Amino acid sequence: MPEGPELHLASVFVNTACAGLIFSGAVEKSEVSKGAEVPFASDAYRISATSRGKEVRLTLTPVKPDTRSKGKPGLNHAPMDVVFRFGMSGYFRFTTLSELPKHAHLRFYTKEVPQRVLSFVDTRRFGSWQPNGSWQKDRGPCVMSEYKSFRENVLSNLSDKAFDRPVCEALLNQKYFNGIGNYLRAEILYRLKIPPFVKARAVLEELKLKHEETMNVKEEPSTEAAEKTDVDEKTENPDLLSLCHTVPLEVINLGGKGYDPGKGDYTELVSWMQCYNVDGMNSVRDHNGRTMWFKGAPGPMAPRASKSPKAKRKIKKDDYTDTKKEKLVKKEPGAGKREKDEPKKQSGTRRQKASKSGLEAEAADDSRRPNTRRKSRSTGLRQTRAKSTRSPSVRKANTKSKATSRPRRKSSRTA
Numbered sequence: 001m002p003e004g005p006e007l008h009l010a011s012v013f014v015n016t017a018c019a020g021l022i023f024s025g026a027v028e029k030s031e032v033s034k035g036a037e038v039p040f041a042s043d044a045y046r047i048s049a050t051s052r053g054k055e056v057r058l059t060l061t062p063v064k065p066d067t068r069s070k071g072k073p074g075l076n077h078a079p080m081d082v083v084f085r086f087g088m089s090g091y092f093r094f095t096t097l098s099e100l101p102k103h104a105h106l107r108f109y110t111k112e113v114p115q116r117v118l119s120f121v122d123t124r125r126f127g128s129w130q131p132n133g134s135w136q137k138d139r140g141p142c143v144m145s146e147y148k149s150f151r152e153n154v155l156s157n158l159s160d161k162a163f164d165r166p167v168c169e170a171l172l173n174q175k176y177f178n179g180i181g182n183y184l185r186a187e188i189l190y191r192l193k194i195p196p197f198v199k200a201r202a203v204l205e206e207l208k209l210k211h212e213e214t215m216n217v218k219e220e221p222s223t224e225a226a227e228k229t230d231v232d233e234k235t236e237n238p239d240l241l242s243l244c245h246t247v248p249l250e251v252i253n254l255g256g257k258g259y260d261p262g263k264g265d266y267t268e269l270v271s272w273m274q275c276y277n278v279d280g281m282n283s284v285r286d287h288n289g290r291t292m293w294f295k296g297a298p299g300p301m302a303p304r305a306s307k308s309p310k311a312k313r314k315i316k317k318d319d320y321t322d323t324k325k326e327k328l329v330k331k332e333p334g335a336g337k338r339e340k341d342e343p344k345k346q347s348g349t350r351r352q353k354a355s356k357s358g359l360e361a362e363a364a365d366d367s368r369r370p371n372t373r374r375k376s377r378s379t380g381l382r383q384t385r386a387k388s389t390r391s392p393s394v395r396k397a398n399t400k401s402k403a404t405s406r407p408r409r410k411s412s413r414t415a
Contacts, residue, residue: 001086001087001088001181001182002054002086002089002090002091002181003179003180003181003182003184003248004051004053004054004142004143004144004178004179004180004181004184005144005179005184005248005249005251006086006091007051007053007054007055007056007086007179008051008144008248008252009252010049010051010056010086010091010092011049011050011051011056012049013092013094014047014049014056014058014092014094014118015048015049017094018046018047018048018049018118021046021047021110021112021116022044022046022063022110022111023042023044023045023046023047023060023108023109023110023118024043024044024045024109024110024111025041025042025109026040026041027041027082027106027108028107028109029105029106030104030105030106030107032105033105033106034125035106035128035129036129036130036131037131038080038082038106038129038131039076039131040060040076040080040082040131041075041076042060042062042063042075042076042077043075044062044063044111045060045061045062045076046060046063047059047061047118048061051142051145052135052139052142052145052146052178053139053140053141053142053143053144053174053178053179054085054086054139054174054178054179054181055083055085055135055136055139056083056084057081057082057083057133057135058081058082058083058084059079059080059081060076060079060081060082060108062076062077062078062079080131080132081132081134082129082130082131082132082133083129083133083134083135083136084120084127084129085127085128085129086122086127087122087124087126087127087128088124088126088127089123089124089126089127090121090122090126090127091121091122092119092120092121093118093119093121094116094117094118094119095116095117095119096114096115096116096117097109097114097115097116097117100117100119101119103121103122103123103125104117104119104120104121105120105122105125105127106119106120106129107119107120138174138175139175139178140153140174140175140176140177140178141153141178142178142179143177143178143179143180143245143248144179144245144248144249144252147245150176150177150178150244150245151241153176154177154241155204155207155208155241157176158201158205158208160176162176162200163199163200163201163204164199164200164201165199165200165287165301166196166197166199166200166287166299166301166302167189167196167197167198167199167200167203167240168185168196168197168294169200169286169287169288171184171185171188171200171244172185172288172290177244179248180244180248182276182290182291182292183273183276183277184244184247184248184251185292186276186292186293186294187247187274187275187276188240188243188244188247189275190274190275190293190294190295191238191243191247192238192239192240192243193295193296194240195294195296195297195298195299196284196286196298196299196302197284197286197292197298197299197300197301197302198299198300198301199301204240204241207239207240207241251272254268254269254272275293275294275295276293277293278293280295281293281294282294282295282296282298284298284302285303286303287303
């Protein structure tokens with residue numbers, strides 16, 4: 001997410017690209033954007049930019065109209081401020097008309113041939129703009145351009161419940177730390193060796209006592225001496241608030257665009273970072289779900305059920321194919337059907353019935369079904385065992401019937 005340094009660099013980019021250029025026509029919004037329409041049109045106007053914390057203000061200033069265009073309807077003759085908030089991926093681009101970026105959602109056209117376009121690009125569409133806008137009232141002084149006001153605003157409001165939260169979460173509160181974001185808070189706390197999950201008020205109360213001591217000094221130093229003392233405190237004895245001012249300035253002085261989502265080249269910024277997303281550092285999601293990078297213990301106010309975000313693992317081809325094979329073995333197509341098609345084992349009573357009624361048929365089919373030969377033999381053995389276990393009374397009855405049947409057959413033959 002673009003933070004204070006990136007928005008400052010965006011304003012510098014606009015002022016550099018648009019210096020000496022005349023823009024013309026209406027401000028155009030893309031068809032897919034849900035942002036507000038900018039009701040501004042002029043035959044000739046200039047664009048300048050100013051940043052404050054996490055906001056950028058574009059000022060559209062019409063050039064003094066001549067007598068012919070002064071009476072034209074629908075043209076603006078007064079300046080208009082458009083305040084931008086970049087969201088997760090907003091930035092400005094200045095290109096030719098043919099090279100217009102895909103996600104250019106607000107466009108300002110130059111008065112030249114061939115035309116060029118200053119566009120606000122926002123891939124994820126979390127950014128916004130406000131025509132005839134002003135700085136948001138609930139945002140505090142800028143940590144970079146309004147350092148004294150920023151420091152005074154924090155130290156005079158330590159009773160606010162915002163400072164009951166962990167210091168890492170308080171640093172993202174734009175009411176007091178306008179311009180500080182996720183990577184800046186990690187770098188600031190790392191340099192001071194402050195655990196991220198300690199109460200913010202406990203860290204800042206010490207600074208308040210020092211501030212009150214300096215305010216109670218009887219002899220007021222001169223302006224030059226005060227400025228020199230201020231510089232020495234920032235560099236030689238840095239504290240949490242002074243680093244909120246100097247660390248963003250370091251990013252600005254790196255050159256380039258800092259965190260530039262347009263080009264995707266963060267080489268200079270990444271090499272500057274000492275803590276954020278650096279190997280060997282710890283990371284925990286805070287109570288708002290934002291990833292906090294730090295070294296050492298997190299502090300007593302760390303979320304209990306917090307989990308470090310899992311790093312994306314690159315899968316090798318060998319690992320990928322092995323896992324695929326395992327899945328294929330487990331989920332082989334048609335395996336369930338084959339299990340259903342296989343005959344279930346019969347119970348003892350069913351086997352006995354089958355053996356009594358169909359012994360001859362099974363014996364005839366043995367040659368055709370080699371797999372069932374063992375079953376047929378086993379059923380025959382079971383039948384013989386069943387015959388051997390019959391009671392003696394049944395055996396005697398059978399012998400008597402045989403004996404009586406034989407003489408009758410002989411008598412019929414002799415007759």
